[in-house]
Amino acid sequence: MASQVDQLVKPGSGRGLLDVYGDRFLLKLLVRKEIKVRYRGSVLGLMWSYVKPLVQFLIYFVALGIFLNLQRGTPNYAIYLFSGIVLVNFFTESLSNATRSIVDNRDLIRKIYLPRELFPVATVWVSAVHFLPQLLVLVGACLIVGWTPSVLQLAAVVLIFLMVAVLGTGLGLLFGAVNVYFRDSENIVEMIVMVVTWASPVLYLWTMVQEAMGQWFWIYQLNPMTVAVEVFHWAFWEPTLKADQLVADATPPGLLTLWLPVATLITLAVLFVGQLTFRRLAVHFAQEL
Amino acid sequence: MTAHGHVAISCIDLRKQFVLRHTRSLKEALVWLVKGRKGDLSKKFLALKDVSLEVKQGETVALMGLNGSGKSTLLKLISGVLQPDGGTVRTRGRVAGLIEVGAGFHHDLSGRDNVYLNGAILGMSEKQIDEKFDSIVEFSEIGEFIDTEVKFYSSGMYLRLAFSIAVHTDPEVFLIDEILAVGDEPFQRKCIAKIKELSGMGKTLFVVSHDLDLVATVCERGVLLEHGEIVMDGDVHEVVGELRRRSTVQ
Numbered sequence: 137m138a139s140q141v142d143q144l145v146k147p148g149s150g151r152g153l154l155d156v157y158g159d160r161f162l163l164k165l166l167v168r169k170e171i172k173v174r175y176r177g178s179v180l181g182l183m184w185s186y187v188k189p190l191v192q193f194l195i196y197f198v199a200l201g202i203f204l205n206l207q208r209g210t211p212n213y214a215i216y217l218f219s220g221i222v223l224v225n226f227f228t229e230s231l232s233n234a235t236r237s238i239v240d241n242r243d244l245i246r247k248i249y250l251p252r253e254l255f256p257v258a259t260v261w262v263s264a265v266h267f268l269p270q271l272l273v274l275v276g277a278c279l280i281v282g283w284t285p286s287v288l289q290l291a292a293v294v295l296i297f298l299m300v301a302v303l304g305t306g307l308g309l310l311f312g313a314v315n316v317y318f319r320d321s322e323n324i325v326e327m328i329v330m331v332v333t334w335a336s337p338v339l340y341l342w343t344m345v346q347e348a349m350g351q352w353f354w355i356y357q358l359n360p361m362t363v364a365v366e367v368f369h370w371a372f373w374e375p376t377l378k379a380d381q382l383v384a385d386a387t388p389p390g391l392l393t394l395w396l397p398v399a400t401l402i403t404l405a406v407l408f409v410g411q412l413t414f415r416r417l418a419v420h421f422a423q424e425l
Numbered sequence: 426m427t428a429h430g431h432v433a434i435s436c437i438d439l440r441k442q443f444v445l446r447h448t449r450s451l452k453e454a455l456v457w458l459v460k461g462r463k464g465d466l467s468k469k470f471l472a473l474k475d476v477s478l479e480v481k482q483g484e485t486v487a488l489m490g491l492n493g494s495g496k497s498t499l500l501k502l503i504s505g506v507l508q509p510d511g512g513t514v515r516t517r518g519r520v521a522g523l524i525e526v527g528a529g530f531h532h533d534l535s536g537r538d539n540v541y542l543n544g545a546i547l548g549m550s551e552k553q554i555d556e557k558f559d560s561i562v563e564f565s566e567i568g569e570f571i572d573t574e575v576k577f578y579s580s581g582m583y584l585r586l587a588f589s590i591a592v593h594t595d596p597e598v599f600l601i602d603e604i605l606a607v608g609d610e611p612f613q614r615k616c617i618a619k620i621k622e623l624s625g626m627g628k629t630l631f632v633v634s635h636d637l638d639l640v641a642t643v644c645e646r647g648v649l650l651e652h653g654e655i656v657m658d659g660d661v662h663e664v665v666g667e668l669r670r671r672s673t674v675q
């Protein structure tokens with residue numbers, strides 16, 4: 137701060153996401169505001185973030201697990217299903233809210249200079265606040281059926297959480313910035329959100345995809361969300377299986393040694409591209425909104 | 426306390442151009458591209474033309490001009506909300522823009538929450554807000570309504586709270602856009618007294634207002650903007666006189 141007083145500086149030239157770190161207090165207030173405002177006048181409040189995924193889970197479980205009888209071939213199918221659903225929900229909520237965040241905060245952006253990255257980042261935090269209770273429900277369910285994870289598996293959960301948050305931020309920065317110029321961005325994101333549940337092995341098994349895609353299976357694995365969901369299965373679902381239930385091909389070969397690093401790299405690349413695009417477009421946000 | 430002498434705001438050959446875009450749809454933009462970019466998808470408009478201006482620390486400057494002459498645009502360039510298309514603008518110290526009072530207020534939050542949110546938006550730290558909270562509430566005369574949602578405030582209360590937060594952010598440079606003439610008579614006097622106090626403390630003020638008598642009492646220097654160009658820069662009374670003359674001629 138002291139140096140700012142001493143010299144002439146160009147107003148409004150920030151350092152992107154780094155500035156968000158410097159503005160943690162404001163970030164905290166924005167996240168709190170978002171949560172307060174979202175559940176204003178609702179009786180259940182934050183409870184809604186439990187109810188919605190539970191309903192979603194029940195629908196899939198009844199339709200796929202019971203009607204299509206996927207639960208017969210997949211022991212603890214409920215855990216398999218729920219671990220994927222919560223993760224995908226975290227991603228889709230982050231992405232769709234981050235995409236709208238710049239346009240939604242136009243009143244502020246037009247009048248006061250702030251690091252604009254604050255807004256998409258805040259929405260990802262809000263999604264994380266919704267995600268954590270769901271994760272607790274998942275952990276509770278896992279414990280009931282006898283979950284015995286290794287330290288490595290627990291570490292993987294944390295890593296995947298961070299990876300999905302970064303992926304949501306990166307794509308959110310990209311689509312949020314483009315949304316200022318072309319509101320089509322929101323529609324594209326709606327499509328991504330629709331596709332992503334089905335483009336990862338949330339409801340079905342990865343082996344089914346391999347059978348269908350054969351040698352092209354690696355394309356499916358390039359999707360970071362696919363890898364994220366598979367790692368969640370490895371960390372939550374597999375350790376709940378009893379010795380006689382263990383499936384030989386619970387996770388694709390090379391998941392941790394090859395695909396996880398690949399997914400991490402792709403995620404970082406997405407963040408880089410997102411931030412770069414955002415910074416280039418952010419210069420004119422105030423006048424375009 | 427800060428002596429006159431150091432430059433607080435420096436604008437050199439500032440140019441700002443707005444693009445009046447006619448479409449927000451990707452489809453229309455693509456059609457336009459495919460059709461060989463025929464016609465204009467946008468119209469360009471120069472809001473500021475080579476504006477050069479230097480404001481010293483502790484100076485009080487009134488920016489005047491008719492509607493659309495580019496006053497708000499210049500203030501937004503100085504606060505960093507907008508970026509220039511040509512030239513450079515530089516500032517020294519923290520700049521607080523009262524570009525529009527209450528920007529960043531959220532209707533569904535209480536006055537208290539808004540003090541924290543708005544204070545943080547204007548660059549205050551948690552500790553600073555904690556320390557100044559009582560003083561902010563006192564100056565705003567909001568009293569017990571501080572825990573009421575601001576959507577239930579009258580426009581005067583809303584404005585008083587917003588103004589009170591802004592003056593407590595303690596910046597080096599104050600940018601004030603058309604907000605002095607709002608609120609009731611007593612509070613307006615209080616605001617003006619506060620602004621004079623700030624200038625007495627050596628803060629730099631850059632004020633836009635349509636109330637010419639008012640700016641003449643608050644500011645020493647006047648700058649007249651016309652169609653995005655500075656046409657006069659000097660003693661505030663002379664500039665006010667010139668603006669009055671021009672207005673009556675038209």
Ligand SMILES: Nc1ncnc2c1ncn2[C@@H]1O[C@H](COP(=O)(O)OP(=O)(O)O)[C@@H](O)[C@H]1O
Binds near residue numbers: 423424
């Ligand atoms: N974001 C914008 N996009 C397009 N034109 C703009 C924008 N902001 C301001 N303008 C135009 O620039 C000119 C100057 O505006 P402004 O600086 O607000 O004038 P003043 O504050 O002196 O009344 C006006 O003609 C206005 O229509």
Ligand SMILES: [Mg+2]
Binds near residue numbers: 496497
């Ligand atoms: Mg204006």
